[in-house]
Amino acid sequence: MARRLGSVRARTTLGATAVVAGALVAAGLAVVLLLRANLAGQTDLRAEVSAREVAAQLAAGTPYRSLDLPDGEDHPVQVVGEDGRVRAVSEDLQAIDGTGSPGVRPGAAPRGGGDDDDDQGDDYPGRGEVSGDDPGFSTGRATVDGRTADYRFAAVEVTTPRDETVTVYAGADLAAARDATGTVTRAMLAGLPLLLAVVAGVTWLVTRRALRPVEAVRAELAEITASGDLARRVPVPDARDEIAGLAATTNETLAALEESVARQRGFVADASHELRSPIASLRTQLEVAAAHPELLDVDGLVADVVRLQHLAADLLLLARIDAGERPPARPVALGRLVRDELDRRAPGDRVAVRASVEGDPRVMGVPGRLARVVGNLLDNAQRHADAAVRLSLREEAGTAVLRVADDGPGVPAADRERIFERFVRLDDARSRDEGGAGLGLAIARDLVAAHGGSLTVGEAPGGGALFEVRLPAT
Structure with missing residues (x-):
């Protein structure tokens, strides 16, 4: 089991799966963050549009009691004067937090009282105008018709024709954006294991197919080693890839090894043949000398011994050269x-x-x-x-x-x-x-x-x- 887990297939599969997992997690995180930012921008835009629609009515001189306010459940609205008193609110608005005043009834004063800030008068829009500055945004909660939810509020200032400056707070429900983000996140988390399983399975199968020629080469080499038959060759796959190059190089190595072994065997055979003649001559002369000492040819014996000595020296030198000896x-x-x-x-x-x-x-x-x-x-x-x-x-x-x-x-x-x-x-x-x-x-x-x-x-x-x-x- 440990050998299987340490195989090239296993390491490749684990590596590919880990890389894909990292890439998917990074991509999923980026998608969720981008989606959240996009939905947050859309929520702010909806809140601003609602606030500016109400502000436009006020700038046109519409009385507070006659304002056409949007549905309070989707876009709760609160109009607050300079003194912090509530001028108008959406229908069925029961509680609000995160705006200029917690009051939900017209005429309600802020807690702790409200003070006019004459120093800010120069920043107010002109009579009958809506502020062109970017609205202020805040996050709060509101209860509409018994339902409490989180909202994103946009604050837009407007000055009525009667020269009264008020702030319109309009909210946009955050539940839809949060639900969408949560749904996408859960879908990604649910699909990640399945996708990783598919990647691991495909990688395992593809790697097995790719390494099949390598296994064939290994098996053939094992048989060649066991049989000692250097004339055999490993199979070369049809594909012109690295594995085919490896098989071709292996066959070239086997051919060179076969030639080297054949040369070595021929060398041994030739050396044995060359040594046999002087040894046989020496033996014959010694046997004759043993039977007839008077016939001993000392000069012939010396010549044969010298020939043997030279031949042995030559063979030793060749062996050293073949071994790569470099003085x-x-x-x-x-x-x-x-x-x-x-x-x-x-x-x-x-x-x-x-x-x-x-x-x-x-x-x-x-x-x-x-x-x-x-x-x-x-x-x-x-x-x-x-x-x-x-x-x-x-x-x-x-x-x-x-x-x-x-x-x-x-x-x-x-x-x-x-x-x-x-x-x-x-x-x-x-x-x-x-x-x-x-x-x-x-x-x-x-x-x-x-x-x-x-x-x-x-x-x-x-x-x-x-x-x-x-x-x-x-």
Whole structure:
């Protein structure tokens, strides 16, 4: 259950539901506030209209007793004079609170008496006019025909033709606005859980459909892992989306893994084959020596042991390269390194090397591994050369270029990439091989690539093979 709740589907559903819930609550709150403000404005407008209608009658000279007052239950009206005495009220108005006077009968005086304020006379409207200023608003309660309710009162001043200034208070019932706001709020609260349930359900179903290809990929990968069959591939959905990209990349990874495993198995098989010959030779010689000590060929035993030693060293180096081992690099003077390598091997060379070292380009690398590259290329050239091996070193446009050429049969164009594969020896090379296992060129290319360079083979100007190494100079 905990795993199910922690799934992508569950988290997506919960997240989407929470976001929608937050959005709906914010939107609902905004709607309720806007509705309340709109209804309040309409209530104030209705109260003002009622007050101005009565004020217009007074400005026209209509006596108080003859005023056409609106229905008291919907719009209770009270006309109050400057002295606070009530001049007129709506029919059936029994009590009022929130206006200028609590009286509900004409002639009633305010509590505590009323005082004229002569200082305000300049603010009164002219004779027979209604004040053009914005009315004052207040909230109060009124009882009309036994029913008590809350009202919004508008106060409008008017001066009669007899130069008497009075204030008309007209109310608008607040119950309708409050009922409308409450109804909308309750409807939103009732519909919110249902809408959230729909959102959660749809999100759950859509997410399940969207993640179905991912589950298919996972299941296929699990079967591939259990069976060990790297030739199988995961299904790629028809849709061109991120999941299809994931499936395609997974298949590319499986293809690369299959190739790597096949290469590793071939490497192990080739290494076993190469090791079997010198080991079998050693065993035969030792068995013969055990039976006939006088026939012991010490030089042959030493040669086989040396061959085994070199092969083991090559295999170990390849294993380190494949494992990504990168010794610390430092500036290397390539010219000096080439000269040292030539001096070291000169006494035992089958074919002399004619060298042309121009300058001393410097590269970042591991001296021992760069010397191994030079040595492997010279070994290969001397093994196949008829009478001459040429080496040149120079710097060209910020690149150190090392070329090793021989005057042998050369490398056919179709085989110029294949010779860099491990344990690959061309037929012509096999007949002249003096113990090589077909690893020298593969090691040289891997080492050059690890230094950020390239190793290629072409045809020498005078015939034969030309190997070219390019390394970035510093």
